[in-house]
Structure formats: C-alpha cells, structure tokens
Amino acid sequence: MSDTQFDQKPKQPKSGGPPILSCYDDLAASCAYGWSMLERGVKDRKSPFHTPSVATITASGSPTIRTIVLRGCDSQAKQLRFHTDTRSGKIAELQANPQGAMHFYDAGTKVQLRLGVRLEMLSGPDYDAAWAATRPMSRECYQVTQGPGSAIASPLDVAFDAEATQDGEAHFVPVRAHVETMEWLYLAARGHRRALFDFTQDTMDWLVP
Ligand SMILES: Cc1cc2nc3c(=O)[nH]c(=O)nc-3n(C[C@H](O)[C@H](O)[C@H](O)COP(=O)(O)O)c2cc1C
Numbered sequence: 197m198s199d200t201q202f203d204q205k206p207k208q209p210k211s212g213g214p215p216i217l218s219c220y221d222d223l224a225a226s227c228a229y230g231w232s233m234l235e236r237g238v239k240d241r242k243s244p245f246h247t248p249s250v251a252t253i254t255a256s257g258s259p260t261i262r263t264i265v266l267r268g269c270d271s272q273a274k275q276l277r278f279h280t281d282t283r284s285g286k287i288a289e290l291q292a293n294p295q296g297a298m299h300f301y302d303a304g305t306k307v308q309l310r311l312g313v314r315l316e317m318l319s320g321p322d323y324d325a326a327w328a329a330t331r332p333m334s335r336e337c338y339q340v341t342q343g344p345g346s347a348i349a350s351p352l353d354v355a356f357d358a359e360a361t362q363d364g365e366a367h368f369v370p371v372r373a374h375v376e377t378m379e380w381l382y383l384a385a386r387g388h389r390r391a392l393f394d395f396t397q398d399t400m401d402w403l404v405p
Pocket of ligand 1: 247260261262263264265266278279280281284285286287344345
C-alpha cells in the first residue's frame with residue numbers, strides 16, 4: 197500500500213521522513229514552486245510533469261482526457277504548450293470549446309496540480325518556431341496519411357507519406373494552454389496543503405484539503 201494516504205490526519209513527521217517543502221505554509225511560494233515544477237517538466241524527460249493529462253469536452257458534452265508531452269512553459273505569461281495533429285479529436289473539441297483542464301502529479305514530492313486552461317492553436321511565428329524545433333522522429337507521427345483515430349482493418353494499414361504531408365507539417369499544430377487557474381495540493385504527513393491561484397482574478401487562497 198502506498199504511504200501516501202489522502203485521509204491521513206495531520207501529525208508530526210517521523211524522523212527520517214521526506215523533508216517538507218520550504219513553501220509548505222507560504223501561498224506565493226507554493227505557486228512559484230508549482231511553476232518551477234512545470235518548467236522542469238519541459239526540460240526533464242524523467243519528470244512526471246513531462247507527460248501530463250489534458251481534458252477537453254466532446255461534442256456530446258462528455259469529458260475526455262489523454263496524455264501529452266509538455267513542450268513549453270512560460271511562467272511569466274502563465275502559458276504552457278504541447279504539440280498535436282490537426283486531425284485529432286482534441287483539436288475538433290478545443291475548436292468547439294477552448295476550455296480544458298490539465299492534471300499533473302509528482303509522486304516524489306506528492307504534489308498534484310490541477311489547471312484550468314484555455315486552449316489555443318498557434319499560427320505564424322509561434323507555429324514556425326515550434327515546427328523548426330521538432331525532431332525527425334516526431335515529424336514522422338504527422339506523416340501518416342489517415343487521421344489519428346481512423347478505423348483500419350489491420351495495424352499494418354497505417355500509411356506514411358512525407359511528400360504529401362510536407363514532411364508532416366501539413367498535420368502538425370502547436371497548442372498553447374493559457375493557464376487561468378492552478379489548484380495546488382501538497383500531501384504531507386504533518387497536514388496537507390491545498391490552495392487555489394486564479395490568474396484571471398489575481399487571487400490566491402488556501403483551501404481545505
Ligand atoms: C506518454 C504519452 C505521450 C503522448 N504525447 C502526445 C502528444 O504530445 N501529443 C499528442 O497529440 N498525443 C500524445 N499522446 C497520445 C494521446 O494520449 C492520445 O492518444 C492521442 O493524441 C489521441 O487523442 P485524441 O483523439 O483525444 O485527440 C501521448 C500518449 C502517451 C502515452
């Protein structure tokens with residue numbers, strides 16, 4: 197059984213237990229720590245924040261969720277970025293409703309972040325910079341002639357065509373997530389800490405965990 201139990205009562209940490217984060221009782225520092233974890237998630241492939249989940253709403257009004265790779269983080273502008281295929285379900289969904297959510301959990305620090313985001317497909321210089329930074333292996337994903345999620349008779353029926361897809365650029369799209377809210381949850385033996393940062397209202401509040 198995991199030693200991380202959400203329902204544990206506040207208690208003094210056992211000697212030798214995990215060190216408490218220095219931002220434990222500091223709202224602004226908790227927010228900054230959350231952003232530092234997001235920044236690290238872009239650079240460190242081994243960070244659990246490298247592969248968060250993004251949720252959108254389907255045409256029928258149901259939530260749907262999937263893993264993506266975190267490609268960019270601008271903590272000043274409160275923006276994240278990921279890359280996807282223009283033909284994917286999430287693109288149709290964000291075009292109909294740009295409001296989404298992102299979820300991150302780091303079992304090492306026991307920090308969960310729940311972000312309320314507005315999703316935007318990038319174009320112009322932002323698009324060009326993102327495409328220029330993609331590696332040949334990543335470009336291959338976008339060279340598939342059938343759209344992702346299309347039904348195929350056999351898994352061998354996936355066809356790649358670099359020329360017809362302009363090396364994959366025809367189907368590539370970077371997506372910016374404008375972070376509107378960040379909910380911080382820090383599980384700690386001496387008492388959990390939960391807080392809500394609303395960047396649209398410029399407010400920060402502690403919440404009951
Ligand atoms: C570890 C991991 C990383 C992934 N990264 C991405 C990604 O960066 N972009 C993407 O479009 N899909 C990525 N996927 C695939 C998505 O989870 C999803 O299956 C796919 O994008 C189709 O989603 P949709 O039909 O909801 O749009 C990743 C999956 C895993 C397991």
